[in-house]
Amino acid sequence: MSIPKIVTSRLGFDDSFTMDRYIKTGGYQALRKALKAKPEEIREEVTTSNLLGRGGAGFETGRKWSMLRPNPVRYLVVNGDESEPATFKDRMLIERDPHQLVEGTLIAAYAIQATQAFIFIRGEFALGLERVINAVNEAYEYGAIGENIFGSGFSIDLVVHPGAGAYICGEETALIESLEGKRGFPRIKPPFFPAAIGLYGDPTVVNNVETMSNMPWIVNNGGAAFASLGEGRSTGTRLFALSGHVNQPGNYEVEMSKSTFRDLIYNPEYGGGVRRNNQVKAIIPGGASAPWFGPDQLDLALDQDAVAKAGSMLGSGSIIVMDEETCMVRAAWRIARFFHRESCGQCTPCREGSGWIDRIMRRIEDGYGREEDLDLLMDACDNIAPGVSWPPAQTTICVLGPSIPSSVAWSIRMFRDEYLIHIKEGGCPFR
Amino acid sequence: MARFTTENLEKASEIISLYPEPRSALIPLCHLAQAQDGWLTPEAIGQIADLIGLSPAEVKGTASFYDMFHTEQVGEYLVGVCTNISCMLGGAYELLEHCEDRLGIRCGQTTKDGKFTLEEMECMAGCDGPPCVTVNYRYFLGLDNSKFDQLVDDLESGRLDEEVPKHGTVFRNARQGGLRANKGEGQTK
C-alpha cells in the first residue's frame, strides 16, 4: 500500500493556495460531509484517528476536545505561531495550502461547537498572512464561513489574527493572552488550562496548524484509516522539518513509526545524506527545546513514545542535523541565546538564568572559560529545571524555562571533552 | 502628524469589531499604524489607547513586548538575517558580517539615508534555505554574499517595490468580518 499524502497532497501544484485549485482537488467536501454529521460523530472520528497534536506537546486531539468545559461560549484558536527554531512545516502549510487549514479549522470548530474561531498566524509570515486572509475571505464568499454554512444551520466567524514577533506566544496560554491584546505572558497551569479557562476566561481549544490540516483527510477517509497508519499511539503521517547539514533540507511527510531518523536523513527522497559525506555528530529532534541525540540513536523510529523513552521528544517535528565539523559549544550557545532573547521575563529563573547561561556559554566559546563554569552551568540549569532530566521538572510558569537547559546540559553531558578543549586552548578549535 | 488617516481610522474600527473585546485589536492596530507610518509613533500609541480604552503606557508596554513593533524610526527596509541554529549551521554569521560591510552599519543600526535597518533575527522558519534573509518579512533564502549584494541593488533601484512594500506593511489585504457584519453591527465590506 502506498502511503497517502495527507497534508501535502496539493503541494505539487504551483497554484496550490488558490480556491480554484482547492475546489478542483476536492476542497470543502469534507466540511460539507462533516456538517451533515453530528458534532459528536466528528469528535468520535478524531478520537478514533488518535491524531496527536502536532504543536509540540503531542497530546491526543480527541481527548483535548473532550475536556472542554460546558459553556455557552467556546473558542477555537489555531496556533500558527511557529517559531521553534528549525521548525518550518506550518509556514509551508499556511503559505501553500491555506484552504486546507481553513477547512480543517471549520471542521474542528463544528466538532467542538465553537462560537468563534481564530487563526493566530506568526506576524513575520507576511505571505502566509496574505494567503490565509485571502482564503478566509474567499471562504466567506463561498459560504463556507459565516452564517448558516452550506445551509447546515451552523454559523461561525473565523478571524485571522496576526502575531507580532514573540516566540513565547506559541505557548498556548501566552497565545491566548496575546490574542486578548496583552503581552504574551504565559498563564499558570493550574488553573488556566485553556479547556477550562481560556480566551476571555471561556473554554478554549488551542490546536496547531498541522493538526488542523489533518482534519479534512480524517473526515473524508475516516478516523480508522488514519489510525491504520503508523503504530501504537503514533498514528497517521507526520511532517518532519529536516535542516542543518543534510544535502536536501526540507519538509517531508512520512508515515509515523515506520521510518527512522537515519531513513529521513539518508533516503535520497528525503534528506539525501549529510553534506560532504560527513559523519553525523549529533541531532536535535523536536525543536530547540529538546535534548540531543548522538549518532547511536539514529536508528530510533520516528515514533512519539519511542523518542520519549529514549529521553527526548518529537516535539514540533523538526530535526536538526549537525555533522562532525560542527562546534557543539557554539551550537548549544546559539540555542541558549535564543531562549535568552525569547524569555517573556515573568519568571526570575528564566529571565535571569537564560541571560546568565548565554553569557557563560559565549565566554567559553570565545576562549575565556574556566573549568568550574561547567559545574556552574549544570547547577544553573538545575535551578531552572530541578534534576535536569527528561521530562523536565520546572521552577517556572511555562516550559520555556526548562527548555533552556536542554541544549546546554545535554551538550555538556555528551561533549564534555569538547568544552574542556575550548577552556584549555582558550578558544574554539573549529575556527 | 502620524495620527491615523481618516481611511485608516475607519479600518481601525472595522478591526475592533472583529473581536469580542476591543483590547484584542491592540496588535492589529499597531500593525496598521506601522503600515501607515513605518514605525509606531507616540501619537499613534496615544490614539490606539483611546480607541481600545487603555492608557498609552499600557499600549506601549504591550507593543514593546513584540519584536515587530518599533517605537523608534527604522529604515524603509528592515533587513533581517536569521542566525539561529539551522541558519548558523548554514553560514549565517559569515553572511551577517558581509551584510554589515555591504550596508556599512552594524546590527541594530540604520543607514544614514534611512533606507536600511539591519537586524539579527531568531528563527524565521526558513531553515530549508539557510541562511534565511528577510526584507520587511519577505523571504530571500539561500543567499550568499553576491546574491545579497544583488538584493541590495534591487531594493535600492526599486526593482523589488512590488514584492517588498515599505516597512510596516505586513499584509496588504483586509480581513473580512463575518457574522457581525451580516448582522450590521460591525463593518461592511
Added chain:
Amino acid sequence: MSDSSEKFNISIDGIECEANAGELIITACDNAGVHIPRFCYHPRMKPVGMCRMCLVEVSGPRGMSLAPSCYLQVAPGMEIVTDSEKVKKAQDGVLEFLLINHPLDCPVCDKGGECPLQDQTLAYGPGESRFVESKRHWAKPIPLSDLILLDRERCIQCGRCIRFAEEIAGDPMIDFMSRGETIEVNIFEENKFTSYYSGNTVQICPVGALTATPYRFASRPWDLEQVESTCMSCANGCRMVVQSSQDKLIRNLGIDSDPVNQSWLCDKGRFGFTANQSDLRVTVPLASNEEVSWKSAIDFVADAIKQAVDSTGPESVAIIGGSRLTNEDAYCWSKFARSVIGTDSVDAQLGDGLAPELVLGLPKATIDQACKAPLVVLVGPDIREEAPILFLRLKDAATNGQTKLIEVTPNATSLSKYATQSLFHRPGEQHVVISALVSPQELKPPTQGAPIQPVAGVDVDDITLARKLIQENKDAVFIVGRPSMADSEEILTESVSQVVANMSEAKFLTLLRRANTHGALDSGLAPGCLPGRTTLDLGKEHFTKIWGKVPATKGSSCTEILQKASRSELKVLILLGADPIKDFPSKKLALSAINSDTKIVSITAHMNDSAKLSDVVLPATMFGEKAGTTTNFEGRVSSLGKKVTAPGQSWDDWAIAVTLAMRLGGDLGFNSLEDISEEMEKYVPLYRNLKPHIWESSAQKDGIVLPITGESVKPRWIDPIATPGISSLTHHRVALRDSNDNTLELDTGKTSEFQVLRFEPHQGDLKIPTLDAYSLRLMAPRRLYDAGTHDGPASATEELPSILNLNHYDLDRIGASTGDRVKVVSSTGEHVSKVALDDSIAKGTALIWFNLKANGDEIGASDLIGVGELVTDIRLEAI
C-alpha cells in the same frame, strides 16, 4: 479571599492544620506560622506568581511538585512541604538569579536595612555570588513623576508597582516595557505618573528601585524613629507610621488597617509632613505682625475677650474652626468657650461642610459596612478629590462585584466608570432627584399619556432603573457630602430628609473634608451642640453640673459670625486653625469680616491669608508634633503620635485655651492631656471606656468606632513584606484588650445621662430659582490639592489654573473659545476670567474648581458665590 466558610485539613511540613476553602497556600502557611519567602505577592493585590520565590512542594495528581504558594489555593488533604532540600535549592536559586543583575549598592540605597531582598537573601540565599559576567546596566534613576524616581538596575520585576497602579488605583500610567531580560517599568513618553496614589508604589517596592524625592537620601532605616499615628490630611483617618530622624519628620508609611486604609495612603497624606517644615510656619506669637512674647499675646487676647464680654456680652466673642485640633483640644476649647467666655458662637466648619445634625444625628455606616452593602448611593462630590482612600475602598467594592453603586452628582466623577448608575443632575437640584428615587410614588407623566419629563436633567429611564435598585435595597448606605461650594448646604439636608423619611433602614456615611471635623463636632464645636453628640437643650443640665455654666441660647454659625463681624457687631473672632478667606464659600463676606474692626485672633501653624490680616497670631503645634486622638468621618477614634518637637514657640491648642482661661479667671481643670481625656471619658457617655491605655494598646490600632460596643475583631497577621519599613507591626490583633493583653471590662453602667441628637427629617420647601436662558448655573467642586489651609508643598498633580470650564455649546453661544477671556457676572461680583472647553459639563452649567490658586485674571469661585443663596447663577459677556 473567599466567602465560603468551609474548612478542611491540610498538612504543612507534616503537621496537620486547618485551612479555609479558597485560601492561598501562602496564607494558610502564614496562618500556621510558617513563613514562606516572597517578593511579588502582596496580600492586598491579586497574585501573579511571577517572582518564583515562594515555591513550595505541593502534592498533586503527579506526586509532589514545586508550585507557587502565592498562587495556588489549598485543597482538602493537600500536603505542603516548605522546608525540603528541593524547596531550599529552588529558593536559593531564585535569589541567586535575582542578584546576578542587581547592583548590590546596598550601602547607598535608601532601602538598605529594611529591604526584603537583602533580608531574604540573608535568610534563604546563597553564600556568595558565582556571577562573573558584567551586569545589566540602565541609566540611573529616571523620574516617573516629580515625586517618584525609578532606579531600574535595582528593580526585580515583581510588578507590584504596576499592579498597584492598575488594579488598586485605577491609574495605569506605568507598565512593563520590552520583554525578557530587558523588561523594565516605565511611563509613556511625557505622561508622568501623576496618580494621587503614586507614593504607595514606593512603599510596596520590595527593593530600593522606587524612591520618593522627599525621602531620598534623607536617612538610613536604623536612624529612624517611628510612632503610629493617624493621617490628618483628610477625614478618612488613615493609619500611618510617622518616622523621623534627628527630630525632623521624614517619612510616613501606611499601616495595613483592615477597616480603614488597608495599607494605602494618598500622596497628600503621605507627603503631608513637608507642611511641618514649610516656610510659612508661624513659630512665634505676633501682634500687628510684630513678634511679641506669649505673655503679651495672651494678655492682648484675654483683654479683648474680657472687654467684649463686659461691654456687649459673651456672644460678641466667636470661634471659627477646630478640624485641625485633636479631640482633646476640641473638648478643651468647647469647654473654654461655653464655661469661661460664655459664648455658644463656635463653629468648627466654614459654611463648606454638613449640618451638624447630619453628622451627629444620622444612623451611621462605617467604611466596611459601605463596602459590604449591596447598594451604595453616593450623593455628593467626587470622592477621590475629597477622601482618596475611601475612593479606593469603594472602587474595590464596586469592581469586586460586592457592591452596586449609584451616584447622584452634578457631573462625572472618578467613580463613574465603576458605578452601576450615574445620575448627573442640574446643580442645585439634587434633592429633586433624590425625592424621585426614594419616594414611594413612581414618576408620573404630567397628564395622561404625555411623556415624563426628565428630572433635574436626568433621563427618566435612568431614574427608573436607579429607583428600582434603591427600592430593592432599603438598607442601602448613603454617602453624603457637598458636591459643590456653590450649592447651599440646605440642599443636601433636604436630600437627606427625603431619604430618612422614606427609608428607615438606610445608613449614612457623612463625608467631611477636613481631618477632625467629626471630632470637633463630637466635642460640641458647633452652635447649639454640646460634647457627646447632643444639643444645647438636651445637654444643658448635665454640662452645667460638670462645667459650672453653659450659654442659655444657641449661638451663631460660621456664616452668621462672619455677617456679624462685617456689620461690626462682633468684637473678637478667634480663628482656630481656620482660614475663612480661602475656605469660606463666599470670599466677599469673609474678607469684609476679617477687614472689619472685629479683633481677629488667629491660632495657626501656617501664615495663611486670614492670619496675615489678624491682629494677633498665635503659633500652634500641628500633626506629628502633638499627641491625642482624632475622629474620622465614620466616628472612629484613633490615636495621634507625637514624633517631633514643634518649631519655635508653638503651643498645643489645648494649652492655649487653658492659659487664656486662667488669665480670664477661669479654671478648666486641666494640667495635662490626660486630664482632658479623663474628663471626657468620665462625663461624656459617647467616650465611655475610651481610655488612653485602650487606644494606645496594640489591640486597638485600627481605632474604635464610637460609641464602643465591645464587638471583637478577628486576629490578623500582617505580612512584613507588604509594607517594608514597618516591621514592628507584625502582631496578631484582638479587639478590646488592654496593654497588658487583658480582656477589657466594659463599663456598661451609666449609659445615658442625657439624650443624644437624632436627625429629624423636615418637610423641606426649597425654592430653587429657575435658571434663565441667559445664565449658567455654577458648579464649584473641590479638588484634593487646593490652596486651602494645609499647604503641603508636595503636590503630585500639576497645578490647575482656576478657570471657567464650559461645554462647547455654551462656549459657542458667547462666541468664545478656550483661552479667551470673558466677563463673569454673578449677583455677588463681577470678574474677568479665562474660559476652557470641557464637554463633560452639561449644557447650561459652568464649572470652576473651588479654591485653586487664582492669580492674575483667573477667577476664584468664591469671588462669585453669594451668602444665603441656594445656588449661584452667572452670566458671561464676551470682551
